[in-house]
Amino acid sequence: RAKLMRYNTVDDAVRLIDKSQNIIVITGAGISTSLGIPDFRSQGTGLYSKLAHLGLSDPQEVFDIEVFKQDPTIFYSVAKDIIPSTDRFTPTHKFIAMLHERGKLLTNYSQNIDNLEIKAGLPKEKLIQCHGSFGTASCVQCRYQIEGEKIFSDIRAGKIPRCTRCLSSLKAAGAPKRKRSAGAEKKRKRWAEQDSSDDNNSEYDVPSAGVMKPDITFFGEELPDEFSRRLTENDRDKVDLVIVIGTSLKVTPVSEIASFLPPHIPQIYISRQSVTHINFDIDLLGDCDVVVAELCRQLKWPLVHEMVPPDQEITVKTE
Numbered sequence: 007r008a009k010l011m012r013y014n015t016v017d018d019a020v021r022l023i024d025k026s027q028n029i030i031v032i033t034g035a036g037i038s039t040s041l042g043i044p045d046f047r048s049q050g051t052g053l054y055s056k057l058a059h060l061g062l063s064d065p066q067e068v069f070d071i072e073v074f075k076q077d078p079t080i081f082y083s084v085a086k087d088i089i090p091s092t093d094r095f096t097p098t099h100k101f102i103a104m105l106h107e108r109g110k111l112l113t114n115y116s117q118n119i120d121n122l123e124i125k126a127g128l129p130k131e132k133l134i135q136c137h138g139s140f141g142t143a144s145c146v147q148c149r150y151q152i153e154g155e156k157i158f159s160d161i162r163a164g165k166i167p168r169c170t171r172c173l174s175s176l177k178a179a180g181a182p183k184r185k186r187s188a189g190a191e192k193k194r195k196r197w198a199e200q201d202s203s204d205d206n207n208s209e210y211d212v213p214s215a216g217v218m219k220p221d222i223t224f225f226g227e228e229l230p231d232e233f234s235r236r237l238t239e240n241d242r243d244k245v246d247l248v249i250v251i252g253t254s255l256k257v258t259p260v261s262e263i264a265s266f267l268p269p270h271i272p273q274i275y276i277s278r279q280s281v282t283h284i285n286f287d288i289d290l291l292g293d294c295d296v297v298v299a300e301l302c303r304q305l306k307w308p309l310v311h312e313m314v315p316p317d318q319e320i321t322v323k324t325e
């Protein structure tokens with residue numbers, strides 16, 4: 007996509023926001039880092055830098071559905087650190103809610119699973135949680151779905167949550183026993199260290215209940231249906247401005263939303279560093295809380311928030 011050469015200053019961004027009425031906001035982990043929630047790919051501080059001890063060939067395997075099915079202990083060894091654990095939100099979340107309050111927000115496509123958009127006052131119908139959320143959890147075996155919070159205590163205790171429906175049907179069927187192979191026995195021992203429900207110490211294998219998985223979207227899983235439905239059937243023809251905030255745009259299909267939209271629609275990118283694989287009309291580089299505070303100042307919108315950061319320089323990429 008070629009840049010629209012008409013726009014390249016903060017003033018242009020302010021004018022565009024001021025006149026637009028159907029803004030798509032695409033967000034990533036960078037909008038929550040000022041609360042101490044790590045993003046994924048920032049060197050040193052991102053979640054993936056911190057997973058070296060797991061010995062994975064690629065840290066993204068933590069969120070790979072095939073890996074999860076083979077060995078859920080890998081995901082559950084980090085899950086306790088990524089369960090949403092705060093009700094606080096950042097000035098950037100507040101800014102998105104303000105776009106809505108002023109009748110300017112079409113949809114916020116968020117890759118985040120912390121649910122802080124809602125805490126900041128965004129109504130559910132304005133939010134597409136592209137990578138799902140911890141709000142519900144499902145059994146990988148029988149797809150039984152429960153409220154996500156019901157597995158939080160197991161996750162926090164480092165245990166593998168099991169499906170209660172599978173468990174009751176196994177009990178009802180009298181769970182037939184089979185002699186366990188040497189390989190299966192080795193795997194069982196490894197699991198048993200983390201899995202409280204595994205009290206089966208005999209050499210016979212009792213078929214076990216399915217493992218529960220939070221309904222966050224793993225690599226290898228489809229995004230929620232509403233993602234492409236909303237984008238193609240509603241938003242594509244209405245959007246008049248795109249604002250992308252705090253995402254490295256490394257993961258499809260969210261990274262492809264911007265190029266899917268009509269090329270004449272102006273696009274603004276707000277993040278610490280610019281990306282080279284996608285052309286934005288305006289790159290506002292800096293901490294996103296600082297950038298949105300400046301935008302609000304110029305728009306004369308009162309961004310009343312306990313965390314509005316002190317003035318810092320914002321770089322506008324102009325090449």
Ligand code: OAD
Pocket residue numbers: 033034035036037039040045046047048052066069117118137223224225252253254255256257276277278279292293294295
């Ligand atoms: P990334 O960690 O890939 O990107 C976050 C971006 O935000 C980086 O470019 C940071 O430089 C920037 N950033 C961090 N803090 C910032 C701040 N305070 N102000 C401005 N910019 C800041 O995270 P995502 O792009 O969200 O998916 O990652 C996308 C997906 O990859 C995630 O949803 C997750 C992950 O694998 C799944 O697990 C399926």
